[in-house]
Amino acid sequence: MAAPTRPSAQQPSEPSVDPAAEGATVEGVPGAQAAAVPGAPADVEQVAAGGSAARDTWRAFRRQPLGVLSLGVLGVLVAVAVLAPVLADYPSGTGSSVLAPPSAQHWFGTDNLGRDVFAQVVWGSRSSLLVAAGASALAIVLGTAVAVAGAWWPRLDALVGLVVDLVLSLPVLPLMILVAALVGPRTTTIVLVIAAFSWPEVTRVVRSLALTVVRLPYMDAARLLTPSATWIITRHLLPAVTPVVVVSVVLTASRAVLSAAGLAFLGLGDPRSWSWGRVLFEAQQAGAMSSAWWLTLFPSLAILALVLAATLASIAFNDARDPRSRVRR
């Protein structure tokens, strides 16, 4: 396989991928050295090296108040989702006070059937986070696999580039609406639909880094050691792109929440489970948006909190894993 072996002289001309490539060296090179001596010691050394890089990143991350705060917000949201049954009764049935503003009894007010909006937001976090996790996991796996395959097999890369550009140029929302409407609004459908239109973003980011990494000297060294593409990809290429993947996970997840809320607001959410988008949709359907502000404010705040925290946390992580920005601080 004629892998391109362009020297690292190219690096200064590509400042955008430079820090990432450097990050890759931190984790990737020890692995390449260890490859000379297959067996247990290599694993130990790799884990140790990886561990110390992770420790450095974590230390740097902790020094960023916004990052820590965002992580805290994300933690609270996950806790709310997990503890939903403890925090509130499942919103069902009907209540006597219809469209009541927030009060001590109903912290977030009630909707047009007299149901507690607080309970809806709390239980809504479950399906919203589930969609976020499911859709981003699928998108990440697919997106990374395609990106790495394209980077490793140059002939495939032209096709990958074409498909990614094609999918990225599609009008995503109308297509999501079409698919969700045809297949029927189910949580699994929503997850699949969002994942199907999110993976190219991941591929684009991962591919640009992977293309740089495969040209680095240590990859050539690995090729000399083994003919196994699988081994090199899993041991060297994937670890090298892991940091961007982590950032992508968070961003894709937050975008998935927005997409899911958008679909639910258009009436294409799963009618059998609560989500933040569904609370907004029902408020709109009831014609209560202008008169009952609490119906729209609280689910919107929840969406804002999740998306903002995810974005800030990923920015903070990106800074923290970059050794040069660590030095600057």
Added chain:
Amino acid sequence: MSRGSRAAAAVVAAAALALTACAPSAPEGEGSGDGGATGSGVGPLVVATTTDVVNFNPLIGNSRTDSWVTDLMYPRLLHINEDGEKEAALATDWGYSDDLTGYFEIRDDMSWSDGEPITAEDVAWTLQSVLDDQPAGTLLGQMGAVESVEAVSDTRVELHLSEPDAVVVPEVGFWAVVVPQHVFEPEGSLADFANDAPQADGSWVSAGPYALTEVQRGQSYTMERVEDYPLADDGAPNASEVVFRVYPDVNTELLALESGEVDLVANALPPSQVERLQSADGIEVAEVPGLGYAHLVYNMDEPRLAQVDVRRALAAAVDYDTIREVVLQGQAVSAGSNPLIPVLSQFAPEDAEEYAFDPQAARDLMASAGVDDTSFRLLYNLTDPVMAQAAQLMEEQAAEAGITLELDGRERNAYLAATDAGDYDVYLGNFAIMDDPVTNFRLSYLPGGVINYTHVDDPDLTALVEEAGRQLEVADQVPVMQEAAEIVKDQVYDNIMYTQNLYIAHSDEWSGFVVQPSELLSVVNPVSLANATTAG
């Protein structure tokens, strides 16, 4: 024919007002019609709607906005008044001259906006073209017994029937919209003519109180008053213009009404907003009786649902009172589980008793039917807020009876397609206008009927419905129809839940609206908009 006075609809309306338990603002049907102001100085009436006009040809399947706009352009032979009775419009007299001949006598004082008089020829050509070209729409379904239509004089149209049919004349009279032959005939098939381009002078040839002069897609439809409209109290419309303005949804419509940007919201109010707007400053809420119903239908093609006990069990697993009280805020009238709904006062039995909500009885019935799998898929339109919320409550109520209702809410078009394909166990939906019970029973309960969603084929029921259609006098139809309705109710071929009362909000500066039943007519009908005024 369908004349004669009825008071039950008024009783129904009064009962609904009592239920809402708040300051009633009765629709100002009459009373404010002072003779003086003949249009001079009455500004434009701005009406909010949520969709564009898709079709300017009134004979092709219509959305609500299409109907509201084209009803102001093209006359109907008959109108339906607040009590659900047919009344004269373009036609002044109608009926049967013998068993196989129906007739309409039409006014001689109406003309198209280009000066051509409206004659029986226009009416006959419109009806005959519907028979020949078969445009998709409700009208064709009402004309099954009509073989041909002819104009026997300038003002008399005759319908030649293949068999005696008691309901064809009033039904065709209401559903037919008369179009100008001299404009439509050169355009070829009625089924394909979009009628979306004006004449050379920039307007459409029409014969309503207002003439369409300007179309801005996605924004507004401007209609100017005509000089002469005999159906208006003063012989001419009052407002200088009627402008339909398009808004994204009911929330923005209500904001526009409250800010004074529009004078009338054509779409019925969501139930939860009625009380608030009734007490809002500057806004009046008109009550419009419903002329249709919401119902549950059990698909008998599904083997379990072919058993009457299973259908009875499902009917006992719905808490109808709660749905009416909570989802509809009490703005609905129980139909007593009878397809002869109370608004059809001549037909409705007085003591119709609703299926009782009884989870234990439902369990017993399900057990006696020997059905172990008590999971059923419920199809509904999830963009209809009332149906969507009712479905959620039904799911929880059925669970009390050990029945799983699997919610299958779909976006409108997917829902309509699934309905046509019979892709459901239980169907939840509603009809806006069920003005004639005989026609309704034919379409709903005869094998092959277009809205026979139960897929019922019961020879006894079929015989009764056909028998009723042969009775030319309403009084003779009633006992037959009541017997048929009893079968439907006893066998749970159709589970009629309620008729919803509708509320329309408008600025209190405007008065003189004339209420007609259903959201399609409500206060946006041509007579109402012609009589509306800011004076007095």
